[in-house]
Amino acid sequence: MDYLDEMEQYARERKIPVVLRDTREYLENICKTLQPKSILEIGMAIGYSGSCMLKQCDANICCLEISKPNIILAKQNFEKLGLQQRVEIIEGDCLKTLPTLLGRKFDLIFLDGPKGSYVDMVDYILPLLSEKGVWISDNVLFRGMVLDGKPITEPRFERTVAKMRDFISKINDNPKLETEILHIGDGVSCVRFK
Numbered sequence: 001m002d003y004l005d006e007m008e009q010y011a012r013e014r015k016i017p018v019v020l021r022d023t024r025e026y027l028e029n030i031c032k033t034l035q036p037k038s039i040l041e042i043g044m045a046i047g048y049s050g051s052c053m054l055k056q057c058d059a060n061i062c063c064l065e066i067s068k069p070n071i072i073l074a075k076q077n078f079e080k081l082g083l084q085q086r087v088e089i090i091e092g093d094c095l096k097t098l099p100t101l102l103g104r105k106f107d108l109i110f111l112d113g114p115k116g117s118y119v120d121m122v123d124y125i126l127p128l129l130s131e132k133g134v135w136i137s138d139n140v141l142f143r144g145m146v147l148d149g150k151p152i153t154e155p156r157f158e159r160t161v162a163k164m165r166d167f168i169s170k171i172n173d174n175p176k177l178e179t180e181i182l183h184i185g186d187g188v189s190c191v192r193f194k
């Protein structure tokens with residue numbers, strides 16, 4: 001078992017949500033083929049998906065994360081993997097920290113933060129995406145409840161599902177964007193400029 005697998009196991013045992021295996025492979029393939037120089041990750045948790053991406057390219061990553069305990073763990077993990085020089089962590093609520101990035105550009109953006117706020121972040125994220133960049137978002141199908149007609153299992157999911165539908169409509173309906181919704185993991189969207 002390598003250190004990335006250990007990180008995954010650590011997260012699963014403690015119920016810290018990290019990307020599923022096929023989502024990890026999808027992100028790794030994008031990094032291998034795109035070879036981004038700059039990555040933005042919104043929702044870093046313990047640095048698992050960030051590390052997986054960094055291992056496939058020589059990019060630097062900027063991570064937005066609200067949880068102090070996760071940030072402590074992520075720093076330890078990046079150090080253990082010798083990746084710390086390539087990582088910038090911005091602590092706080094991404095709805096507040098995202099606007100502070102205006103003027104910067106990222107070749108790859110991975111959105112994996114608060115699921116009910118994706119739609120509210122679109123207008124902050126698009127100006128940060130480089131011309132030939134790729135923007136991936138995780139959990140957009142949210143356990144099949146968003147587009148696949150599975151019943152909403154808990155009342156607390158109702159708002160999240162509605163907001164995720166709004167998110168998908170917003171990126172699909174933007175004429176400047178090419179959008180794919182993929183049945184990978186919990187559902188992944190992939191957005192590029194036309």
Ligand SMILES: C[S@@+](CC[C@H](N)C(=O)[O-])C[C@H]1O[C@@H](n2cnc3c(N)ncnc32)[C@H](O)[C@@H]1O
Pocket residue numbers: 017018019042043044045046047048049050064065066067070092093094095112113114
């Ligand atoms: C699904 S986890 C990220 C998993 C990570 N991308 C991975 O696969 O290794 C979501 C993360 O978003 C963080 N988060 C939730 N709300 C946030 C907010 N408003 N601003 C910044 N981070 C937030 C959580 O603390 C959590 O660590």
